Amino acid sequence: MIVNAQQTSEPRTYLDRILEHWYKDEDAEALVQGAQRLTRGEARRRLFELGHALRGQGLAPGDGVGLFLANRVDSVLVQLAVHLIGCRVVFLPPEPGPGELAALVEQSRARAVVTDPLFAGRAADAAGRSIHTPALLSLGPCEQQCTDLLALAAECPDTRPEGVPAPGADEAVTVLYTGGTLGRPKLASHSHRLYNMLVDLVEDVPKYSGSAFFPTMDQGTDRVLAATLLTHGSGHLTSLQALVTGSTLVVLPEFEAGAALTVLREERITATMFVPPMLYAVLDHPECEPGALPELRRIVVGGAATSPSRLQQAVEVFGPVVSQGYGQSEALGITAFGAEDLASEGAGRPELWRSCGRAISDVEIEIRGEDSTAALPVRQVGEVCVRGETVMLGYYEDPERTAAALQDGWLRTGDMGYLDAEGYLYLVDRAKDIIVTGRTSDNVYSRVLEDFLLTLPGVRNAAALGVPDEEYGEAVQIFLATAEGGPDVDPEAVGAAVTGELGELYTPRRTVLLDQLPTTKVGKVDKKALRTAWASGSLDTP
Template sequence: MNQEAPRARPDRAGTSGVRTGEHVNYVDLVLERLSTDDEREALIGGDTRLTRAQARDLLLRLADGLARRGIGPGDGVAAFVGNTPEAVLLVVAVHLLGARLVYVPPEPGTNELKALIERAEVKGVVVDPAFSDRLGGWDLRDLPGDPVVRTPEPTFTTVMYTGGTTGLPKLAVHHSNRRWEAFRAMPPMSVLCTTLITHGSGAAACQMALTTGSKLVLGPSVFDAGTFCRLAREEGITSTVFVPPMMYEVLDHPDRPGPQFGSVIVGGSALAPRRLREAIEAWGPVVHQTYGMTEALSITSMPATSVDFDRPDTTRTVGKANPVLEVETRDGDVWVRGPFVMQGYWGEPTLAETAGGWFNTGDMGYFDDEGYLYLNDRSKDVIVTGRTSDNVYSRLLDDFLVTLPGIRQAAAVARPDEALGEAVHVFLVAEGPDVDVDRIRASVVAELGELYQPRGVTVVPELPLTAVGKVDKRKLRSLFR
């Protein structure tokens, strides 16, 4: 795997490698941004600060290092890296060569990681030992070669692992370059990336920053609310992307930033209406909710300007469908088709072959008469309980519980029950040590009905999260096995 291939020739068509015409993709735009205003800061992470000129130079050297190792169009490159400027530029370098980038998540164990990489059929693995030493491969620090200018290949592929909350992660294959087109018209910002760059929201934040010519500041690979607050203040951050639990931690932090943001995007899981109100009150009408997933990006959006707290329904909707996508419900399930939807899972038939391009999100929901989408629950999180086996939508219960005094976070899951099949059990994060369980049960029954009454209540200091920052209900359910 370490044998060097013949070096690629520099591009003689120009000095920047930037191409114009119908085959322009986001890599062309990144190179264009990095080829102007050389001394403007582009990438900041830890103790590293790169100007545009330095970032472009490193990007080209990383591409050369990959080319020396035999990477070309269509070859697979796995990235097992943390949040560093070098890792961000590695992603672009792989795409510059027209290769297939495989994002590797950190959450599986070492043996499972190796099995997943083998299944991805890659030609090489780039690792950052400072992030993790669990895998062998090409050391990211040793990868750069010479700053060889290349015209980007017209096509590339990105493979992303799913969050893995239902078992072994799968590999979602994306080919579309259309996402960057929405970023192209946006003005430069100061963007703070809060999640891992190898996950959906982090990857989107990086691509948005690079294609708009923004300053990109990378938070640590493991999220810390205090660090976020400090970086937001010191770096003059104007835009960021959260998953809800991270946003909650920032809202609860004594040094949380004030109304300095022009855009706060929140996605990845359901957002509690009470916390949405807190965010808008803290930062203004700049909080945009988005609904999407690894397999289908940017399905809907709901801007804060459309939220009316006198109409509670506007705090529960995930917004209207992305105009470039088709979104519909079938028997309560949300289906989607279009350019932001994966082609399929690696090694399996494509969606075009099996479902006419349509993807079943696994979410249950409905549209109102104005075209707003409401999500009831993830299908796997519905609790089937009672003498007539009725559905309890755990998200609805979660959202209500955090409206009660003293409750900061809540997660309702199914607990096996001989009489009911499944019983409602809730895990609560409370503000203080005293939790009146009887009052909570009575409030739930009064608001949602007897079916939603928690049969069990557990108070915990914090809820378990997946590596992408979602509440790990699978782990909570496993406590009852």
């Protein structure tokens, strides 16, 4: 008999869907992290205990709860517990410095902050700077003055908390950090519309079949690896997609290519999501060979632009299981290119390897010029504008920047790209990363240049930046991470190859060789850190 499951005529939430699975086959594995393995019954009971523990701290429906968490099983359950009691999830990722982290806590109006013990010092500093001084809770004991949430939960009932009102249609239930200037972070807020799409995933499979962001999963048989940060949109969606289908979710505490390969193999992972630098690191690992991961059926690549040559390499190594998607914190799903379509269509049309796919269901895309509401013609580069169910409500407590980003329901993404006649989207740059150079001040698109650089022997990763130049305003400068044990990379030969392929406008003024490029906690190349390190002279060259 199913106890405490949703029995009303109200639409099922994503949590109801997860709990339907967790009330069945209670001894089946639900959550795994190394030696920690929770069955469905254990996960359900711990979820309810955490919900009661959070309520015991005075949290009420609609309150914001900041989550400053590492990748671990309890982090997944705490996020679910915040929604379970009707509160707003505020993800606090590791990237921001102390000032911006404190501003994020303050601007998001978080009444409590739940921190991993590893981050407790930074969390306490941020909470202490906040005017309203949120309660500080930790997932286990720590040296700071935090209340141990896990200890509280162990003393709480393991039944579902009652009396939780349904959120309003336009109520912010999840807030994602998207970066910003010091003291003024951008917080993309989303309603339950986003999560309703997760329920549609299992209730209307044909609508989303083949989508990279909403991949079809086999009910209860998949084993999904969360390798990206759970407090980032990619890790958040990966974990929830697994749970709403009754799949086992395996959490990777910290990414390292060898460790990831071990977990993929030993846990018989069938599906995962990587950002491009993660994929590249796995492909470059000596243990990554064709046939090494026979259980793997789906790899979603997203979060940043992917090199076409690396994407083809992944298909050659893993088979036709690689799909690509495009989204951002402001719109968590925009386009997708399913694995089978990518492999088959890409074989006949090489240019499609540069595409990030077509609009997913319920999303529209237009390419617009600067200060224009009219769509540009096919293959003309402009700003990518989107509208649909995955688009944010706005920037939380920031009407000015919301008005600038959302116009008549259309989100201006800040990404530059074009559409072909069949609706495939091709990204060429972030608007702020375009390098304006040359005698005629033409645009150099860093994505185009970086994609080409990654085809050169010995180049493992690449980044292109515009640096100040007296003659042209900006000059192209490239940074290359070289492959260990690979062929030597000659900067002059690289420059000649770029000129021969892309023209003199793209010719780098200087080529810098590095052991590795700096990356954010999410795994993207950190161009801001790269620019700062270069300007300060602190980069270590091989």
